[in-house]
Amino acid sequence: MFAYITRRILYAIPILIGVNLITFLLFFVVNTPRDMAVTHLGDKYTTEEAIEQWIKSHGYDKPRFFDAEASGLKKITNTLIFTQTKNMFLLQFGTSDTGRDIGQDVKERMGPSLAVAIPALLFGLATNIFVALLLTFFRRSYLDLYGVSFCVALMSISSLFYIIIGQFLLGKIFRWVPISGYIGGWSAAKFVLLPVIVSVVAGVGSGARWYRTLLLEEVNKDYIRTARAKGLSSMQVLFKHALKNAMIPILTGVVVVIPTLFMGSLLLESFFSIPGLGSYTIDAIRSQDFAIVRSMVYLGAVLYIVGLILTDISYTLVDPRVRLQ
Amino acid sequence: MLQKVVALLLVLSLLACGDATPNNPYPASEAQQDIYYNAFAIQPRYLDPAKSYTTDQTAFVMQIYEPPLQYHYLMRPYELTTLTTAQMPQIKYFDQNDREVSASARETRVAYSEYIITIQPGILYQPHPAFAKNEEGQYLYHVLTTRDILGIETLSDFKETGSRELTADDYVYQIKRLASPTVNSPIYGLMRDYIIGLAELNQQLVQVYDEQTPEQQALAYIDLNNYDIEGLQVVDRYTYKVKLHGKYPQFKYWLAMPFFAPMPQEALVFYAQMPLIKKNITLDWFPVGTGPYMMTENNPNRRMVMEKNPNFRGEPYPLQGMPEDLTKGLLADAGETMPFIDKVVFTLEKENIPRWSKFLQGYYDSSGIESDNFDQAIQAGGGQASLTPELEAQGIALLKEVQLTDFYWGFNMLDDQVGGYSVKQQKLRQAISIAFDVEEFIAIFLNERGLPAQGPLPPGIFGHAEGVQGINPYVYNDVNGRAMRKGLDEAKRLMFEAGYPNGINPATGRRLIVNMDVSSRGDPDEKARFAWMRKQFDKIGINLNIRATDWNRFRAKQEKGLIQMYFMGWVADYPDPENFFFLFNGDNGKALQGGVNSSNYNNPRFNRLFNRMKNMEDTPEREKIIQEMTDILRKDAPWVWGFHPESYLLKQDWVHNININQMVRGSMKYIRVDSQLRAQQRKAWNQATYWPILVVVAFFLLLLLPLIISYRNKEHRSVQKRFKDK
Structure with a gap:
């Protein structure tokens, strides 16, 4: 397994270089450092010197791809692409356009993102499995038919609608929870309750349908028929046999998203004023702070690759037939 | 599983019943305090007065920093008045032979002009660790290592603070900062054409910056005391002189903007330390001023809190205003010592819908009106826009002003x-x-x-x-x-x-x-x-x-x-x-x-x-x-x-002295809040409705019944079928 993981990590390097190259082209070629400086300094009394100084103070005055004036290896290393890529690989995100240390901001914002994402994942998983089991148990009945139709209806509604309705009903009409905001520590529970409910409801349509499909696939297999033939009740068959085997794709599907939980939810965090990494990314896009956007894109790619590796490992843990070589 | 869900809902309802207003986003302990609550949609990029230009930045900066002049809060057209100065600046015009000429002299005769500004003695800076000294008189926190700041995450984590008197040096130092490449002030391009020697200072400083190592450059600090320019002169402890090319009467307006607020060098030395920069403790996020408020919490990702500066000298509320200000109640506090509010809490609220809903619930003291909410707030009648009866019934008032x-x-x-x-x-x-x-x-x-x-x-x-x-x-x-x-x-x-x-x-x-x-x-x-x-x-x-x-x-x-x-x-x-x-x-x-x-x-x-x-x-x-x-x-x-x-600005019934305007940026000191009325109104408006919880529980229980019946039928049918097969 060690060799397999090493190989996967080595495979990740060209992927990350590719991600870095694309973001570099987007943020340093399509949108030049001069554009960044102008956006940042404003338009009223900005001078050419101020623009040049801004570019210099951010280290963007180096040649982009090749330094013809340098000698030896410095032709490559004294370039913007090399320094930016090197810093990214060392997870040194540097400072944002406003001068804040991005690494420090990421550290501070991971907590609020996880405060919403973890309960949302756990409650969402439990709800989806529960609904899927119910539909599978009553398969080919009216409950199944209406349940699946209801799931499709839920899937068809934009998540923004759930957010607005959730805030309107639970925050404004019933006044159970604050409409938005966040406080650290245990007080956060009051603020994350609504986003978690919204997240669970918004995801139950697609989640339950997918899990139902996995369960149906299992209940039609021979070992289920054997179990029934042995005289086990439908409940026993479903919970002890079908669910256990259907959990393999469910768990591996969950494992892949675990690292990306750190990245938070763009829409949810923005609407509920949760100061997580999702709203950090949205704010950076809005204010055209490309240093942050690049860092978040890169971090997202790293976490996704980690998620995929963890998924492969989790296969070996939940399914003894799988061996990584 | 269903039982667990029901139990969870019951626990939730019990928890909720313990608080009459569970939707209150603020701690209950704040209910009776003189706090002004507002929202901000965009994180301010800088709070350094040499860089702050946009309204989202000056809304904070001008409560903390004090330029020499300010606009009169009530008089229109706008009038300049003193803020930290003892009197309005003395302006002198000179010809090429250094002879003073009259103010009405033609522009071509005026070679340069002088603004002599005298500040009031006895003005103190807010308590700040940059000023903290030990018994030997040495600064406590000017040479910090990573180890020294273990456990320090924000400025308020420093145990010791200090203060000192505001002097003319601080104003001159700040004007020099406008030319510094480490600051990149947005008005340098304009001011270099007027302040004598500022352009040359910039050239010198750029050279110094270029000679610095990358590590030094990262600290963004150059000691400006080593550079004197003709256009800036400290006359005595409380007086300084600014010399301009030719005649530029508009310069007096700039003296009411944050760019000309004082900057203590101690603060710059304090913030130019890498361990602090790495923790985002910088001048851009933690200002140091003499104004009525000081920043005590700055989490631009969540909220920004300003509290009354205990060293603030106090300032009387204006005695004069426009004739209509009397009927508007804007002169009720004439002569009273400002500021009135103890604390100002700005919460990050990026979306209109929650911001508007929280204003209607009384959790924000004032609000603008977005187009989404316009019909809910405003009705047109007789060619005049007025509040809807629902908002009027809540005691909300509408303020309007055409912007410049x-x-x-x-x-x-x-x-x-x-x-x-x-x-x-x-x-x-x-x-x-x-x-x-x-x-x-x-x-x-x-x-x-x-x-x-x-x-x-x-x-x-x-x-x-x-x-x-x-x-x-x-x-x-x-x-x-x-x-x-x-x-x-x-x-x-x-x-x-x-x-x-x-x-x-x-x-x-x-x-x-x-x-x-x-x-x-x-x-x-x-x-x-x-x-x-x-x-x-x-x-x-x-x-x-x-x-x-x-x-x-x-x-x-x-x-x-x-x-x-x-x-x-x-x-x-x-x-x-x-x-x-x-x-x-x-x-x-x-x-x-x-x-x-x-x-x-x-x-x-x-x-x-x-x-x-x-x-x-x-x-x-x-x-x-x-x-x-x-x-x-x-x-x-x-x-x-x-x-x-x-x-258009909406204000709650319990907020007083808001006078909507574009020029007076340091307006927080004028505002007064009736916190008792606010607490009463919030309680009345936000009584939670709990019956839907019972409906939800009943719904799940009712759903359970057909499921059980269906399950039993299914199991029974299976038995019958098996029996028949046999």
Whole structure:
């Protein structure tokens, strides 16, 4: 397994270089450092010197791809692409356009993102499995038919609608929870309750349908028929046999998203004023702070690759037939 | 599983029942405190006064830092008054031979001017670790290592603080900072032309910066005490002198802006430490001032808290105001010592819907009105916008003010087709100006929150004319003293005279095509706005081609003069006509000189009048010149005179002394809050409704019943089937 993981990590390097190259082209070629400086300094009394100084103070005055004036290896290393890529690989995100240390901001914002994402994942998983089991148990009945139709209806509604309705009903009409905001520590529970409910409801349509499909696939297999033939009740068959085997794709599907939980939810965090990494990314896009956007894109790619590796490992843990070589 | 869900809901309901207002986003302990609650939508980029320019930044900065002057809170037109100074600055003018000349001397006679500013003694800085000293008199926190700041995450984690008296040195130091490459102040480009020696100082500092190592550069600090310039002089502990090239009467307005607020060098030394920078403890996020408030919590990702500065000297509430201020209750606290509020809490609220809902629940003390909520808040009646009865019943009040701002559709005067100064070219622009129904634009896209512009000057600026003189005769008819837009027939006639009958371009035999460049951010209502604009041009037979690009592309095109028309806005820096007319000064052309004159307008007669007017006092003669300049602009029509937007602000019943205005940025000290009334109202408005929890529980229980029946039937059926098979 060690060799397999090493190989996967080595495979990740060209992927990350590719991600870095694309973001570099987007943020340093399509949108030049001069554009960044102008956006940042404003338009009223900005001078050419101020623009040049801004570019210099951010280290963007180096040649982009090749330094013809340098000698030896410095032709490559004294370039913007090399320094930016090197810093990214060392997870040194540097400072944002406003001068804040991005690494420090990421550290501070991971907590609020996880405060919403973890309960949302756990409650969402439990709800989806529960609904899927119910539909599978009553398969080919009216409950199944209406349940699946209801799931499709839920899937068809934009998540923004759930957010607005959730805030309107639970925050404004019933006044159970604050409409938005966040406080650290245990007080956060009051603020994350609504986003978690919204997240669970918004995801139950697609989640339950997918899990139902996995369960149906299992209940039609021979070992289920054997179990029934042995005289086990439908409940026993479903919970002890079908669910256990259907959990393999469910768990591996969950494992892949675990690292990306750190990245938070763009829409949810923005609407509920949760100061997580999702709203950090949205704010950076809005204010055209490309240093942050690049860092978040890169971090997202790293976490996704980690998620995929963890998924492969989790296969070996939940399914003894799988061996990584 | 179902049982667990029911149990969870019951626990939740029990928890919720323990608090009458569980939707309160603030700690219950704050209920009776004198706190002002507000929201901010965009994190301020900087709180360094040398860089803060936009309103979202100055809203914080000006509560903390104190420039020498301020605007009178109540008097209109805007008046400058003292803030930290003992009296208004003494201004002296000198000729080339260093002989003093009178203030009315012609600009050509004035070689330089001096502003002598004397501050009040005894003003103290807020408590701050930068000033903390040990018993030997050495600064405690000026040489910190990573180890020293273990456990320190924010400024308030430092145990010791100190303070000291404000001196003239601090003001001079800050003005020098405007030239520093480590600061990149947005007004350096302007000030280098006026403050003697500032440009040379910048050159020196750039050289010093270039010689620094990358590690030194990362600290963004250069000791400016080593550099003296002719234009800045400390006369004594409380007096300093600023020397300007020539005559620049508008300089006094800059003295009321954060750029000229004092900066203690101790703070700069303190913040220039890498361990602190790594923790985002920098001057940009933790200001150090002498003002009524100090920043005690700065989490731009969540909330920003300012508390009363215990060292603040106290300032009396204005004794005078406008006649209507008495009835508005704005003079009820006249003479009382400010500030009134103990704490100001700004919470990050990026979306309109939750912000508006929380305002209605009483969790924000004031709010703007977004178009989504407009119908809920405002009703039109008798030509006047007023609050809806629901909001009035809540005791909410509406405040309005026309902003010192222009939004306009400009022509590029360098363009062969829509630019130029010939009669035909003037007529084409005038025809477009008539067809462009600005009143309709304001009604559709601004919910009537705007005033159609008759020229560049908004109301409240010296030289803005009312009545017949205030009507643009090229676009409007005077109907009983009211401006009525000319008909389309007039616009079509002008098109004919301009050489485009029915909009047909004789050169091509087809409809005239005009390109308009706009900076686009992909707003949802952009499509409707563009469609509306095309419709206006279509009325006179012109095809409008809208080219929407991002701000940088848009700006680059403007710089190269590669546009025909564009849409832009201008927010006044200070309430002087010069700040609007310089947008048309030929020396400020965007394409040729890189200035702020985006239309590249260059009319020699106008330029001459501008140069005379800009340095004059507000006299009848100046007013006459302004009228002539306005007439020239109206005739040349380099802009479709768009509109001056109107600010609407809603305030809760328990908030007092809010006077909506654009210039007074340090307004928090004037505001008073009745926290008891607020606590009562919040409680009354936010009683939680718990019965839906029981409905949800009942629903799940009812759902359970058919499921059990169905399960039993299913199991039973299976048995029957098995039995039959046997």
